[in-house]
Amino acid sequence: MKRDPGISLPGDVFIYVLQLIRYSPTSHWSWQVLVLASVCRRWRNFTIGTPMLWRHIAAPAYGLCFISLLLERSQRCPLVIEYQAARPDNRVLSLLAEHSERWEDVTLYIPPSSYICLSSIRGRLPLLERLSLHATVDDPEAYAYPLSRFENAPVLQSLDLRWFYDHLVREHCVPWTRLTHLRCQSIELSSLHSLLDNTPTLSRLCVSEISHNLPPSDRSRSEVLTELKGLSVIDCELQVVYSLLDRALNLVELGILMNSDPGKANIDIPIILPHLHTLKIQINGIFPGVVNFLVFEAPQLSEIEFSGCHALDNSDDELENRFEDIVTSGRLFIQFLRNFVQGSGCSLVSLTLDCEVDFHASEMMPLFEVLPSLEYLDISVLHMGCIPFRDMTPASAIFPKLQTLYLRIPPEECLMDDVNDLISLATSSSVLKIRLVAK
Missing domain, CATH: 3.80.10 (Leucine-rich repeat, LRR (right-handed beta-alpha superhelix))
Incomplete structure (x- = not known):
């Protein structure tokens, strides 16, 4: 007979422990729920009777039958959905769309043609708080219509857009004005500023690979983002960095990651960040202007x-040919x-x-x-x-x-x-x- 490892724990404490396991760093959590349910009869009763343990859906790793089981056992709990597939199962998408009222945290990495299966979600996203959309094709026009399905999400606070270019972020297909967290990749700086003009409550912003398309003397002509406390900039030109700092005068935390030369920036008016407390910088490689690549005043830092x-290859030839650069980079x-x-x-x-x-x-x-x-x-x-x-x-x-x-x-x-x-x-x-x- 199997002995219950949690026999001495009260029921509510035992369920709390099972929920903590859910947040451990692991993939395909719902498969592990089945393992927990197989330990003994008491564990099985607890797992099946705890809807929160069944709300995480990762497709296409899970098949249609198992996803149906998760939807059934999660009852009315908010759903966390991750779907990444070049050729998604439209039956699964249609099934998930039937439960859009329970969507809370959704990540979609699917081609634009598959969004037809999500037509019914428009106006049925009352719980959606976090949304991550990744484009899978080079043609941004293909995503103009799919994005409109999310225009009515009354509690949406966090949005992650990867490879959605320029005009799409200006179409206001999501409720920008309520966002508190935003991540954007691969758009032009002018488009990013247009988007930020409509996010007055934004508190954290992460941008990567933003291309600079404004005149050198024009870093920003927009209003300050008074609520913005955290900013992360990844692989952007220095002109982009300073343009964003001009609007983030209440920053508390700033992170910068550079994998290549960010170029030079002309600073006519000094930037002062009076509330900045923490600065995180990662530089992979060496470039001529690294010694003075970042300049601003931060008295509270x-x-x-x-x-x-x-950032060199580990090959012997590479290390030997650029040994002087390696030593120089440390000094710089x-x-x-x-x-x-x-x-x-x-x-x-x-x-x-x-x-x-x-x-x-x-x-x-x-x-x-x-x-x-x-x-x-x-x-x-x-x-x-x-x-x-x-x-x-x-x-x-x-x-x-x-x-x-x-x-x-x-x-x-x-x-x-x-x-x-x-x-x-x-x-x-x-x-x-x-x-x-x-x-």
Whole structure:
């Protein structure tokens, strides 16, 4: 006889635990519900009697029969739907459309011809809060009509549009004015500004691959997005970055990811972000203007997370041919951080520095000298020789407020002399805690 692993748990607590399992990082959750229902009779009764455990539908991984079972056992619970297929089953789409009143979180990656099966959802989306639409063809005209099906979604707050070009975002096929979260990819900057003009309640914005099509002197002529607190910019030109910052003067968190040269930007009027608290930057590769690629004032900025790598192939020929570039990139990354901290007028409290490039320890001291208010420092480097432990001793002379220092270094790159210098640094302060982590 199978013993019930949860026999000592009250029913409501046991159901809560099962719901927590649902949010673990795994795919095809609903298959796991069947596994849970197979443990014993008590578990089966709990799983079948808990509609929330059956509301996640991932097609086409699930067939028509299993999706029908999920729709039945989820009863009236809001549905989370993910459908990604180049040739979707129209029977499944039609079945899902019959339950559109329960749609809460929907991701569709289907061709435009399949939207005919969703004709009945128009005006029947009372619970839809999050919508993600991914185009699958190069012709954006094909999606003009399918988008109109979502024009009446009274509680829609989060929208993700991938590869929906230009004029489509200007058609107002969704209730823009109620959006709080928006992600856009592959549209022109003028179209993005037109869209943002109709999203007064937007609090978080993520954009990627936005093409710049405005005059160099015109970064933005639109109103400030007063509610926007979080902005993420991925692989956009610097002109796009500054154009968005002009409208995001109440930003609290800013993230920038660059995989290629973002070009140059002409800044006639300084940008001031008085409320910015956290800045996250990731640069993959090196480009000529990296030292001064980001310039703005942020007097309240207290936390920076920086990640930089040379973004070269791992082949021996590539590394040998561009070894000088690899070494140079580390020095330029450090110079960029120093220039930015000085120019922003901030007093950093926390710095996370992840440099997958090589540089000499002496090149880091100029950066440390502009961080007198630092309390938390997390450094990940290729070897201990990148960190000037000897010049940092005593710790109170360089970092009078530093309390925590994390060092993430490959164990095979720890030389005895560097370890001795690290010990001297650790013993020079009674409040500094140093944690050495092998990566």
